[in-house]
Amino acid sequence: MSQIISFSEDPELSLELAGGAAALAGRSGQKASTVIVDTPREPHPGQVILLTSDTPIGGNYELIAGALAGLVATKGPATFLIGATRLGRQVAAKLAVMLGMGVLSDVRDLRIEQEELTGVREAYAGRFKARVACVLPCIALVPPGGSEAEPGAPPSVEEVRVSGLRSRVKYLEVRPKSASSVDLKNAERIVAVGRGFKKKEDLILAEKLAKALGAVLGASRPLSSDLGWLGEEYHIGLTGIYVKPKLYVAIGISGQLQHVAGIKDSKVIVAINSDRQAPIFQVADYGIVGDLYVILPTLTRGLAP
Ligand SMILES: Cc1cc2nc3c(=O)[nH]c(=O)nc-3n(C[C@H](O)[C@H](O)[C@H](O)COP(=O)(O)OP(=O)(O)OC[C@H]3O[C@@H](n4cnc5c(N)ncnc54)[C@H](O)[C@@H]3O)c2cc1C
Structure with missing residues (x-):
C-alpha cells in the first residue's frame, strides 16, 4: 500500500494539508501522515511523523527535502502534499529532483484516478481553471485554502530519526523579523x-x-x-x-x-x-x-x- 505524506512549516497550513491528505487517502485506500520536523507541534490530529536528526533540520530546504527522501527510503513510495509557501516550493523542487518525481503546482481539489494524481489550478488570472495530472507517486504544492483541516482524527506520533543529512546551503545568520502588526491573512x-x-x-x-x-x-x-x-x-x-x-x-x-x-x-x-x-x-x-x-x-x- 502506498502512502500520502503532507508537510508545511506553517502550522495552519499543515493542519489543512493533514485534512486534505486524510480525505485523499480515505478515497484511495492509502495511509496519510503529516511530517513535522525537529520538535512536536501541539495539538495536531492524525498520524504525525516527527522527523529528527543529529543536527536541527530547521528551515533549511535541502535538509527538509533530504529528510523526506530518507522517509521514502525507509517507508516506501509516497505521494507528497506540500504547502505552497516560499519554503515549500524550494522543498518540492529539491525533493522532485532527488526522487525523480513530477510536481503539480498550486493545485486544489486533488483526486487519485488511474495511477495519476489530478488537481485543479487557476490559469490566466483565475479566468480559467485547468485540470492537471501527474503520474504517481508525485508531489502536489497546495496553497492555503486548498484543503480542509479535519479536527476529528485522534493524534498519534511516530518519531523517525534520520542521519547523514547534508546541505550545501549554509545559514550564516538567522534574525527574527521586526515585530509587525500586519495581519493580512485575517484582515477583513x-x-x-x-x-x-x-x-x-x-x-x-x-x-x-x-x-x-x-x-x-x-x-x-x-x-x-x-x-x-x-x-x-x-x-x-x-x-x-x-x-x-x-x-x-x-x-x-x-x-x-x-x-x-x-x-x-x-x-x-x-x-x-x-x-x-x-x-x-x-x-x-x-x-x-x-x-x-x-x-x-x-x-x-x-x-x-
Ligand atoms: C514568478 C513570479 C512571481 C510573482 N509573484 C508576485 C506576487 O506574489 N505578487 C505580486 O504582486 N506580483 C508578483 N509578481 C510580479 C507581477 O508579475 C507583476 O509584475 C506585479 O504584480 C506588478 O505590480 P504592480 O501592479 O504594482 O505594478 P505595474 O504592473 O507596473 O502596474 C502599475 C499600475 O498602476 C497604474 N497607474 C500608474 N499611475 C497611476 C496613477 N497615477 N493612478 C492610478 N493608477 C496608476 C498603471 O496603469 C498600472 O496598471 C511575480 C512575478 C513573477 C515572475
Missing part, C-alpha cells in the same frame, strides 16, 4: 498599493484611506520586494500572502496573474487605476478609472466622519 479590509505610486512618501495617501476604512495596508510585489518601500510582510500574491478579506481595494495595481492569485478569494474587489485596460478591472467588482493622486484624497475626505 485591505487597502493595497502598487507601482502606480510615484514615490514612497506618497503611500501616506493610501495609509489615510486605510485608516478611514479601518483597513490594513498591503502591497504588490514591486513595492514590498523589488523597491523595498514596504516590508515582505505586506507582499500579497502567488509568492506572498493569500488574502480573503471582505473588501480589497487595489490602488495603482495592474492586476497581473501573480498578484490576482493571492486576492481572488476576496469578497469585494475595488480597483483604482488610470488605465481602463488594466487587467485588474477584469476581476474587480467596482472599478474607478482615474489618477490615484486625485481620487484618494477625495475618497478619504468622503469617508471621514
Whole structure:
C-alpha cells in the first residue's frame, strides 16, 4: 500500500494539508501522515511523523527535502502534499529532483484516478481553471485554502530519526523579523498599493484611506520586494500572502496573474487605476478609472466622519 505524506512549516497550513491528505487517502485506500520536523507541534490530529536528526533540520530546504527522501527510503513510495509557501516550493523542487518525481503546482481539489494524481489550478488570472495530472507517486504544492483541516482524527506520533543529512546551503545568520502588526491573512479590509505610486512618501495617501476604512495596508510585489518601500510582510500574491478579506481595494495595481492569485478569494474587489485596460478591472467588482493622486484624497475626505 502506498502512502500520502503532507508537510508545511506553517502550522495552519499543515493542519489543512493533514485534512486534505486524510480525505485523499480515505478515497484511495492509502495511509496519510503529516511530517513535522525537529520538535512536536501541539495539538495536531492524525498520524504525525516527527522527523529528527543529529543536527536541527530547521528551515533549511535541502535538509527538509533530504529528510523526506530518507522517509521514502525507509517507508516506501509516497505521494507528497506540500504547502505552497516560499519554503515549500524550494522543498518540492529539491525533493522532485532527488526522487525523480513530477510536481503539480498550486493545485486544489486533488483526486487519485488511474495511477495519476489530478488537481485543479487557476490559469490566466483565475479566468480559467485547468485540470492537471501527474503520474504517481508525485508531489502536489497546495496553497492555503486548498484543503480542509479535519479536527476529528485522534493524534498519534511516530518519531523517525534520520542521519547523514547534508546541505550545501549554509545559514550564516538567522534574525527574527521586526515585530509587525500586519495581519493580512485575517484582515477583513485591505487597502493595497502598487507601482502606480510615484514615490514612497506618497503611500501616506493610501495609509489615510486605510485608516478611514479601518483597513490594513498591503502591497504588490514591486513595492514590498523589488523597491523595498514596504516590508515582505505586506507582499500579497502567488509568492506572498493569500488574502480573503471582505473588501480589497487595489490602488495603482495592474492586476497581473501573480498578484490576482493571492486576492481572488476576496469578497469585494475595488480597483483604482488610470488605465481602463488594466487587467485588474477584469476581476474587480467596482472599478474607478482615474489618477490615484486625485481620487484618494477625495475618497478619504468622503469617508471621514
Ligand atoms: C514568478 C513570479 C512571481 C510573482 N509573484 C508576485 C506576487 O506574489 N505578487 C505580486 O504582486 N506580483 C508578483 N509578481 C510580479 C507581477 O508579475 C507583476 O509584475 C506585479 O504584480 C506588478 O505590480 P504592480 O501592479 O504594482 O505594478 P505595474 O504592473 O507596473 O502596474 C502599475 C499600475 O498602476 C497604474 N497607474 C500608474 N499611475 C497611476 C496613477 N497615477 N493612478 C492610478 N493608477 C496608476 C498603471 O496603469 C498600472 O496598471 C511575480 C512575478 C513573477 C515572475
